[in-house]
Amino acid sequence: MSFVNISNVVKSFGTNTVVKGFDLAVEKGEFVSFLGPSGCGKTTVLRMIVGFETPSSGSITIGGKDVTNVAPNKRNIGMVFQAYALFPNMSVFDNIAFGLKISGMTKQAVSARVEEMLKLIGLTHLANRFPYEMSGGQQQRVALARALAPKPDVLLLDEPLSALDAKIRVSLREEIRDIQKKLGITTVFVTHDQEEALTISDRIVVMNGGRADQIGTPNQIYNKPATRFVAGFVGTLNIIDAKVHNRDDGTVLIGSKKIQLNDPIEHVKPDGMVSLALRPEAFSIVPDAAKDVSLDGTVTSINFLGSVIRAVMDVEGREISFDMFNNPSLMLPDVGDKTSVYFASSDILALPA
Amino acid sequence: MKKPFPIMPTLIALMSALYFLVPLYATFLFSLKMTRGEYSFASYRSVLNSSIFIDTITFSTIASLCAIVIGTVIIVPTAYWVRLKLPHIRPVIEFISLLPLVVPPVVLVFGYIRVFGSNSWLPLAGSDQGTNLLLVFGYVVMSMPYMFRAVDNGMSVIDIKTLTEAAESLGASRIRTIAFVIFPNVRGAIMSGAFLTFSISLGEFVLASLLNRPAFGPYLVQLGQDRAYEPAALAIMAFAFTWACMALMQLFAVKKPGSRWFPRLSIKLYKKVEA
Numbered sequence: 001m002s003f004v005n006i007s008n009v010v011k012s013f014g015t016n017t018v019v020k021g022f023d024l025a026v027e028k029g030e031f032v033s034f035l036g037p038s039g040c041g042k043t044t045v046l047r048m049i050v051g052f053e054t055p056s057s058g059s060i061t062i063g064g065k066d067v068t069n070v071a072p073n074k075r076n077i078g079m080v081f082q083a084y085a086l087f088p089n090m091s092v093f094d095n096i097a098f099g100l101k102i103s104g105m106t107k108q109a110v111s112a113r114v115e116e117m118l119k120l121i122g123l124t125h126l127a128n129r130f131p132y133e134m135s136g137g138q139q140q141r142v143a144l145a146r147a148l149a150p151k152p153d154v155l156l157l158d159e160p161l162s163a164l165d166a167k168i169r170v171s172l173r174e175e176i177r178d179i180q181k182k183l184g185i186t187t188v189f190v191t192h193d194q195e196e197a198l199t200i201s202d203r204i205v206v207m208n209g210g211r212a213d214q215i216g217t218p219n220q221i222y223n224k225p226a227t228r229f230v231a232g233f234v235g236t237l238n239i240i241d242a243k244v245h246n247r248d249d250g251t252v253l254i255g256s257k258k259i260q261l262n263d264p265i266e267h268v269k270p271d272g273m274v275s276l277a278l279r280p281e282a283f284s285i286v287p288d289a290a291k292d293v294s295l296d297g298t299v300t301s302i303n304f305l306g307s308v309i310r311a312v313m314d315v316e317g318r319e320i321s322f323d324m325f326n327n328p329s330l331m332l333p334d335v336g337d338k339t340s341v342y343f344a345s346s347d348i349l350a351l352p353a
Numbered sequence: 354m355k356k357p358f359p360i361m362p363t364l365i366a367l368m369s370a371l372y373f374l375v376p377l378y379a380t381f382l383f384s385l386k387m388t389r390g391e392y393s394f395a396s397y398r399s400v401l402n403s404s405i406f407i408d409t410i411t412f413s414t415i416a417s418l419c420a421i422v423i424g425t426v427i428i429v430p431t432a433y434w435v436r437l438k439l440p441h442i443r444p445v446i447e448f449i450s451l452l453p454l455v456v457p458p459v460v461l462v463f464g465y466i467r468v469f470g471s472n473s474w475l476p477l478a479g480s481d482q483g484t485n486l487l488l489v490f491g492y493v494v495m496s497m498p499y500m501f502r503a504v505d506n507g508m509s510v511i512d513i514k515t516l517t518e519a520a521e522s523l524g525a526s527r528i529r530t531i532a533f534v535i536f537p538n539v540r541g542a543i544m545s546g547a548f549l550t551f552s553i554s555l556g557e558f559v560l561a562s563l564l565n566r567p568a569f570g571p572y573l574v575q576l577g578q579d580r581a582y583e584p585a586a587l588a589i590m591a592f593a594f595t596w597a598c599m600a601l602m603q604l605f606a607v608k609k610p611g612s613r614w615f616p617r618l619s620i621k622l623y624k625k626v627e628a
Contacts, residue, residue: 052518072521083512085519089537098533099523150523 001064003028003186004049004154009058011044011210018044020210022058029184031177033197035221036207037233042190045207046156049188050077062153078147082159084139086131092118092142093127099150117145120179137168144176148183155180157189161196173200194234198222206230228351231277236310238278238320239351244268252276255316259293262346275351280310282347283322285333291342295320299333313339377592384585396582400590405572413561413569416485417554420492421547424500427493429543432504433535436513450501453494458559461491465564484564491560496550503549507542508535544605548598556591 002025011019019041026032034042047053049060051072059068067075086095096117100110118124121141131139140160147155157176161169177200180187191197197204198218206214206221206229214226225231232239242252242259250261252274261276268274284291297315309324309332322341324332333339387395400406435446453461465487469477477483513535520530536543561568573591577584 050518050522052521072518073524073526076524077522079519079522081515081519083515085512085515087516087519087534087538088511089534089540098520098525102524102529146523 002026003030003063004188005059005061006045006049007059007061009045009048009055009060011041011048011053012056017056018210019048019055022210022212024205024212024215026186026188028186031180031187031189031200031202033189033191033201033204034207035191035194035197035204035234037192040207041210042192042205042207043158046158046188046190049154050079050156051075076150076152077154077156078150078152079156080140080143080147080158080160082162084131084136084143084163086139086143086146088131091128091130092123092134095131095142096146096149098146103150113149117149120148120182121145121175135168136164137172140164140172141175144179148179148185153186155185155187157187159190159192161191161193169196176200198234206233208233225277225349225351228275231349231351236280236321238280238322240276240278240318240320241273242276244272244274254295255318257293257295259348260345261348261350263350265350267350277349277351278320278343278347280321280323282343283320283341284343285322285324285330285339285341287340287342291344293345294340294342296338296340299335299337299339302332302335313341377589380585381589384582384589387582396586397590400583400586409567409569409572410555412567413555413557416489416492416566416568417551419489420496420554421550423489424493424496424550425543425547428497428500428504428546429536429539430531432501432508433513433531436505436508437517447501447505451498453496454498458491458495458557459563461494462560462563465491478564484566488560488564488566488568491564492550492554492557495557495560496546496553499549499553500546503542503546504539507539507545511538541605545602548602552595552598555594 004024004026006022006024009019009022010017022041022045024032024045034045036042044053048055049062051067051070055068059066061067062075062077087098090098093114096114097110100113105113114127115124118127121144123138123141123145126134126138126142131142134142140163143160160176161173164172173196176189189197189201198221201218203215204218204221205212208227208229214221214230216224216226221230221234225234228239231237240254242254244265245251245253245258247265247268250263250265252259252261252265254276265274287294295313295315297313297320299311299313300319301312303310303312304326307326309326310321311324311333312319312321314320320341324330382392384396385392385394387393387399431446435443466478467473469475469483469487471479477487516534516538517527517530520534521527525533556570556573557568558570558574562571562574573584573587576587
């Protein structure tokens with residue numbers, strides 16, 4: 001049996017059902033991320049795990065114990081909030097010690113544990129500072145230490161990096177992952193940032209409209225999206241509607257171009273069309289033996305993204321985005337140029353209708 | 354380009370200052386003239402040596418402090434709960450808290466006498482202790498608009514909901530959360546409300562007079578009828594006291610929770626050495 005089990009949980013606020021039959025099993029020591037757009041219900045599920053919200057129906061168990069109706073202060077769950085939520089009247093030391101004092105630990109034990117936590121987050125020298133004397137990144141580290149200090153069964157992180165600047169965000173997410181691995185604590189992380197979720201998770205739950213659209217490893221989520229929503233939400237995707245030429249041999253037509261698909265065509269729309277998806281990085285502007293299909297078109301825009309340049313080309317009225325490495329030795333096309341892009345038919349994902 | 358000297362604003366500020374300061378100065382000067390032909394603090398000495406003054410000010414101070422404690426115990430949890438769980442009824446609570454401003458104290462006190470008179474089921478007005486209690490409750494009601502507003506404003510500055518959730522996730526009960534997290538963070542607001550309550554109830558006349566309590570307010574009025582110089586001395590002392598309360602309020606209002614009352618001396622010394 002999994003360590004955290006969420007079974008058929010529904011949550012309604014008045015007539016508005018925010019979470020609609022959510023199921024998830026999290027293994028001990030696993031790092032699971034909830035990824036989805038605003039209002040998809042990811043934070044509500046997190047708040048039900050910690051006990052701030054009670055499910056309208058369904059159950060939640062942690063370590064085999066049903067906690068569906070247990071008060072938040074009796075669940076032994078650590079939580080880190082987006083807005084840090086450090087107690088402004090307490091120093092860093094006292095903030096971290098708060099949960100320990102409540103659990104009834106001796107003064108010496110509290111002191112030792114706080115020192116240990118401060119060492120873990122590398123802020124021993126700031127023990128006597130108050131929250132308003134620290135940067136956002138430092139405050140969030142303290143919030144993490146405070147949540148971990150009472151040795152919780154589960155750690156919940158509610159968009160903890162959203163309020164930080166880009167550089168700190170990257171370094172702190174790596175730090176969070178390192179600490180989580182070191183302590184082996186079961187962690188649920190909520191984010192709307194796909195890069196964050198893909199980088200640090202063992203598994204990702206992509207949520208849409210109160211349901212889990214797909215639960216899988218970052219690789220599965222990115223390369224084998226189960227739904228059209230997952231395909232569109234995670235990463236950039238070209239969605240091309242193609243006409244099924246022959247369902248039996250798996251051939252489709254993009255415009256007048258006949259393409260052979262690797263996988264059988266399962267989701268054919270009533271009008272005989274099928275939705276195909278291709279990541280921009282699947283394309284190359286240089287012919288390659290492995291890339292057996294080519295498309296011809298006119299470049300309509302070029303966007304510089306740093307190490308990558310993203311171009312858009314018009315292929316018989318369809319817009320196709322493709323990426324090129326920012327390689328000075330390559331002759332990159334310009335806006336208005338007629339060019340060809342190459343891709344492997346194995347890179348094509350046939351999407352559900 | 355150098356800005357021209359703001360003549361009109363300065364003139365208006367000066368006129369306003371004079372409007373307040375001249376009567377105050379005149380009262381102060383008058384209070385020093387008790388002894389014929391010389392300036393002295395004789396009127397102040399006379400007031401401070403009066404046993405009635407000591408008795409009434411002690412009575413009013415105790416009643417005011419009781420009103421502060423009761424007001425805090427009622428209003429802080431109410432404001433907290435409304436912000437946390439019932440934000441939709443906040444306008445109703447605000448309206449109720451403002452009622453004492455439109456209901457005159459004389460109405461309040463006659464209401465008390467009618468409800469808690471000697472023929473009622475709870476005859477509080479029938480004994481001295483009971484009447485004292487009524488007086489304190491009256492002060493709590495009268496200071497409610499100020500106390501509630503101060504506490505509610507203090508709570509609006511901090512994220513009550515997230516702090517409560519953070520404390521609960523760390524195992525704290527609701528009472529412990531209020532005592533150790535919420536209360537210390539709105540301490541400045543509570544103190545502001547407390548000083549306002551103290552200023553209002555210390556010299557309050559109507560309630561104390563109609564309930565026939567030996568309070569400072571009725572003593573002030575009585576003294577004004579019987580003496581010439583002492584009321585002026587008392588007025589100056591009351592001004593000084595009120596201003597001291599305002600200064601304390603300001604001090605508490607600008608102080609961040611957990612911050613030091615005064616800047617660190619070491620920083621100043623360091624800057625001096627650097628210079």
